[in-house]
Amino acid sequence: MAAPVMKTVRGWSDLALGVRSAVLRLPGLSQVRWSRYSPEYRDPQIDKEYYRKPLAEQTEEQKFELELRKTQLIKAAPATKTGSVFEDPLISKFTNMMMKGGNKVLARSLMTKEAWGVLVHWIPWQTLEAVKRKQFEKYHAASPEERAAIERNPYTIFHQALKNCEPVIGLVPILKGGHFYQVPVPLSDRRRRFMAMKWMITECREKKPRRMLMPEKLSQELLEAFHNQGPVIRRKHDMHKMAEANRALAHYRWW
C-alpha cells in the first residue's frame, strides 16, 4: 500500500540534495519513523578497521563495496557514534534510556564519563567506577583462592547483569471477547534487551533511598543482577511465572 506512494515520492526527490520535501502529507497515510534521507543514502561505516584492511586481504565483494561507497551518498554519522575503541553500543543505549529531558551530559556522567568540574570528588560519580571500586574492595578482602572468581571488569559485569535480567518469554495483552487477556508470547532480542534495561532503570529510580545517588544504587543493582539475585531478577522470574500460569491462553496468539 505504501510502496506505490513511495515511488511517486522518489520522482520528486530530484531536488538538489535528495532531501525529501516537507510537502508529503497524504490523507490516510501517516508515516511512522521516517527519515529526512531518501532511500539511496547509505549508512555510514564507522569502523576504522574496515578502511585499514590492506587491499590484498579484501574479498571481491568488499572491494566492490569500497568502490561503490566512493560514489554513493552517505548519511551523516550521529554524534553519539564515535570511532573510539572504548565505545560500547549497549552502554550508549542504556545511557540514552537513563537520559531525562535531553540532558545527555548528566546521563553520561552518571554512567561513564566524569564531568571535570564536579564539586563532589570523594565519592565515585559514575556507575562503572563505583562497580569497579566495589569489586576491587572485595578482591583485596578475599583469599587468594577466591580472587580468581571475582570479576573486576565493569563492562563484563554490566553485560552479564543485563543478560541475566532478560526475560525469555513475555506477556502481551490481547483483546478477545471484550476482555484483555495476558497472553505469553516469544520476544525478539531487541525487545528483551529493552525490557531488561527498562526494568533496571525503573527499579533504581523508584526504590532508591532518599539520599542515595543513582550511580551507587545502579552499581548495587548491577552487582546483584550479575550474581542472579536482587529485585530485577525477581521481576524477571515473576514474568516467567505469570507466563507459565497463563499457558492455556497461548493459542490466542495468531502470529
Place this chain on the structure above:
Amino acid sequence: MCPDQESNQQLFTLWDNAQHSHTRQGEAKTVLFVILLTGPGKCSGWPFQSTGIMLKGMRRLISKVHKLDPGHVLHMGTQAPQSLAAHLDSQVSGQSPRAISRTSENDPAKHEEQHEGQHYSLPLQDMKTIFPHGLPPRFVMQMKTFNEACLMVRKPALELLHHLKNTNFDHPAVRYVLYGEKGTGKTLSLCHIIHFCAKQDWLILHIPDGHLWVKNCQDLLQSTYNKQRFDQPLEASVWLKNFKTANERFLSQIKIQEKYVWNKRESVEKGSLLGEVVEQGITRVRNATDAVGIVLKELKRQSSLGIFRLLVAVDGVNALWGRTTLKREDKSPIAPEELALIYNLRKMVKNDWHGGAIVLTLSQTGSLFKPRRACLPQELLGKEGFDALDPFIPILVSNYNPKEFESCIQYYLENSWLQHEKAHTEEGKKELLFLSNANPGQLERLCAYL
C-alpha cells in the same frame, strides 16, 4: 642547540656516569637508561669512534650485569638480564622498551633524575601521620582501592628537592611557588616535598587548602584579640587537630617564649610547651583562632634559633590575597585581611625569618572570582599577592611527558586498574593520550571507568 645534539649530550653525560659509577645497581640502571634514551638513528649522528667505544664499554657493563643476581635487576622492571643482552646484540635498534613504572627507592631524599617518571610507594601508616589532611580526595580514593599509596617522581618535585637539600638556613626563607594548569599535579608534588621534609625531621606547617578558610564559614565570631578581625573557630580547631597529628613530637619539645592570656581566668605562662597551646585551641573552640595565631608566631620566632627546621606548605595560597564570599551581619563583604587566620598566615608567608623554607601552590579550582583559564601567578595572585610574594622561585608543573605517561599507564596496568580489553592495546593507549592530552588529572578520571 638542536634536540639531537642535546640528547647526545645527555647520553654522553650518562655514559660518563656509567663509567665512573661505583655501585652495581647504578651501572645496571644507567645501562638500562642508555638503552631507553637511545632511539632510532641517534647513533648515526655520532662520530663512529665514540659509538664503537660506547658499544664496547656496554658489553663490559653487560658482563657485569650478568654477574648481578636477578634480585638486583628485578626492581628495575620486567626486563631480565638476558633481554638486556639481546637488546644490545640487536645494535640498539630502537624498539620501544617496556616502561618501568616502579622504583624501590622509597626515600625521597635519594630521588634523582634517574627515578624520574617512576612511582615510589609510601607506607600507609606514615600517610596517616604525615597527611592527616592535604591529599587530593581522588588520591585518597585511589589509595583505598589499591591498598597502597604511590607517588610519581617528577621533574618539578626533583627540582624543588634539589633546592631544599641545598638551602642555607642562615639566609631568609626562600619561597617556591608551584603553578600550572588544572590537574597537572601541583598538590601531589607538594605532598612529595612534605614527605621528604617529614623524613628529614622538619616541622611541617601544612595548610591543605587556603580556599577553605575564605568561604562557607558558618560561624564567624568577632575576634577577642582584635575587634576589627574575625575568628573562625571550626576551621581553626580542625586544623589544630591535624597539626597535632602531624607534628606530635615537636609539640613536647618547643617552649613558648611569652605569656599569653586567654581570658580573665586562663592564661599560658612563658616557658610552657607548645602542646598546651594546641590543646587549649582544640578544647576551647572559641580560642582556636588565637591559638593558631600563637602557634604561627612562636614557630616563626623560634625557627631562627635552629632547634628545628620549619616547612611552611600552603596549597591554594592565592586565597590569601583574593576576595572572600563571607559577609558580615549587615551583608557587607569581608576582606581576607579581616580574617584572623588569613592575617596570621600572611605574616608566616613573608620571608623575614630563616631556618626553613616556604613552598606554595596556586590553585584555580576552589578559587573565588577568578576565571577558569587563569593559572599563572600574576593572574591568580593579583597585584597585591604578587607584590607580597615577590621575590619567589616559580616552578611550572606541566602535563606528563611521553615517558611519564607510559609509566602511569604501566602503573595502572600493574594494579589491573585498566580492565577494558582494548586499554591494553596500542590503539587504546593512543586514544587515552589523545583524550587526556597527557594531563594527569584527566587521565586518572578516564582510567577510572575503563
